[in-house]
Amino acid sequence: MSITATPTRSAKALYFALLACKPAEQARNAAASYLDEQLKTAANSPCDLPDDPLQLATWSSQQAAQVGHRYQAYLESRQNGTARRYFHNKAHAQYFLKGVAPTKLVDGAWLYGLLAHWNDARFNTLVRTYLEELGEGLAEQNHVVLYRQLLANHVGEDWQALDDPYFVQGAIQLALAEHAEHYLPEVIGFNLGYEQMPLHLLITTYELAELGIDPRYFSLHITVDNAHNGHARRAVQAVYDAWPHLGDDDTFYRRIRNGYCLNQLGASTLSVIDEFDPRQEVIKLLQEKGALGHLMHVNRCRFAERTVNQWLANPADIPTFLAVLEQRGWIKRHQDPRQSHFWQLIEGERAPMFGVFNAHERQLIHDWIAGDWVSPASSTRPADTRCLPDRPSSSQPPLSGSDVDEEARLLHQQLAGLTDRQAYMNRLIPLLSPRCQDSAAGLLATRLFCQQFNRGSAHA
Ligand SMILES: [Fe+2]
Structure with a gap:
């Protein structure tokens, strides 16, 4: 309707x-x-x-x-x-x-x-x-x-x-x-x-x-x-x-x-x-970096008679720039990326372009260059879906810090004044909404909501 x-x-x-x-x-x-x-x-x-x-x-x-x-x-x-x-x-x-x-x-x-x-x-x-x-x-x-x-x-x-x-x-x-x-x-x-x-x-x-x-x-x-x-x-x-x-x-x-x-x-x-196209993603990435990057290079190298800054200045030129880098051997597709000069420029703490690309962006560039190349170190072992190889470092903080305690204190204070069960749940429900349910206050509200819900009146 x-x-x-x-x-x-x-x-x-x-x-x-x-x-x-x-x-x-x-x-x-x-x-x-x-x-x-x-x-x-x-x-x-x-x-x-x-x-x-x-x-x-x-x-x-x-x-x-x-x-x-x-x-x-x-x-x-x-x-x-x-x-x-x-x-x-x-x-x-x-x-x-x-x-x-x-x-x-x-x-x-x-x-x-x-x-x-x-x-x-x-x-x-x-x-x-x-x-x-x-x-x-x-x-x-x-x-x-x-x-x-x-x-x-x-x-x-x-x-x-x-x-x-x-x-x-x-x-x-x-x-x-x-x-x-x-x-x-x-x-x-x-x-x-x-x-x-x-x-x-x-x-x-x-x-x-x-x-x-x-x-x-x-x-x-x-x-x-x-x-x-x-x-x-x-x-x-x-x-x-x-x-x-x-x-x-x-x-x-x-x-x-x-x-x-x-x-x-x-x-x-x-x-x-199905739609993933690694080359297209690399082009998009370089176009984004080029917005500022075309002002950052010292123009020592020229490719097809154009400086790096000139190549990066126009987003429409990036696909051709990548092709030129491949022709010049700076990018060697379907080989170990460490063999590519372009990769050597961006990977490693001493690399000239260290920090320009974050870890996810480097992964994209690495995997695009590698293409069909398979690292001898890579394993084809069956996946263990129980393994947790990269346990998160950014989990929601428990309600223990002083600022977050203040939110918890306020919520408990507001709830303490509510004797009616429906009013109590009504106060909690907005904190369980999609926009804040994963916040510290939302998680606390969810736990309190569950305590009441599990008491069984819904089964009555
Ligand atoms: Fe789910």
Whole structure:
């Protein structure tokens, strides 16, 4: 349903507007218009849900079994020496982590609007799923905190410069968070789609670990989304729990279906993986560096009768500049990058260009130069998805520092004055929102919310 006729914004603008401290009314209206538009597209999308909602549990189990069989076939092929299916190298994996960042950083957001109904048994499973997305207030289990750590270790903040399609899923999730009251079947349908375990989650987890990237964010979803008793099973149960006793069954299920199909819109895991073009990424990187870099070189070297500054001054010249560097032997593709003079200029503390490129950017340049070359030191051992090779260094601080203590003290003080349980939960709910649930105050509020929620009144 349309709440207003406010013109719809771009997904990216809407995403950041809804993540603002307190979204303006205009942003909330735009979110409703945006959802209406996306739902029109979803309604015309192919859908693999069974026609009979009573078949949903069977359908979910069958999907999980199929995924399991395909994953076993993948593992067997890898054990027989087949190359990684998704990530050619670490730079490719980092590109993927960046491309899906806008979605992962609002993980679970579509369920936020149901917190207001924490005491309604119909939504018990969905509220519980949301609280688990938040790690029940424990930073080490909070999905957004875990993803932020992955970004800090492998991507940085570059994801904010991504184009609109990468923000479509995040914008949808945040819009559902704002308007759960008006899009309840769509929220439940979206959840049904999001929580089924896809094959790409299993393969991604395996290959990230193989490349030495901590896969915990992904492996956590394998365990919690299982079809037997995890989020996938609960997502089916949530459809039945919320099924209306009055009203039109067909309309309810059609809206569930449309919400389910929202999952297919915008950039996806597979589209991000497929589109990676390392040469294009290196060109983009040098174009960005060239904005200032064309004023920084001493013009000692000339390539094709032009100085480095002249090459860098015009972004359109960068592809030709790279080709000239290859022709001159400064870049030797498909060989050990250490054989390339260009790499020697940027890698190492004594390198003339030390510090110009950060670790993620050097990884990209390294892997592009290396191309098909395989380091003899690289291992083809099966991935151990339990290994945590790069445990994060930037985890959320516990509420122990003086400034953070002040927030905690204030929250406890405000809660102490509330004798009514609903008022107590109402005070906490804004702190569990997608925009602040991974902050220290948000984590504290989540723990307090869980204590009350787990007391069992929702089961009454
Ligand atoms: Fe999650």
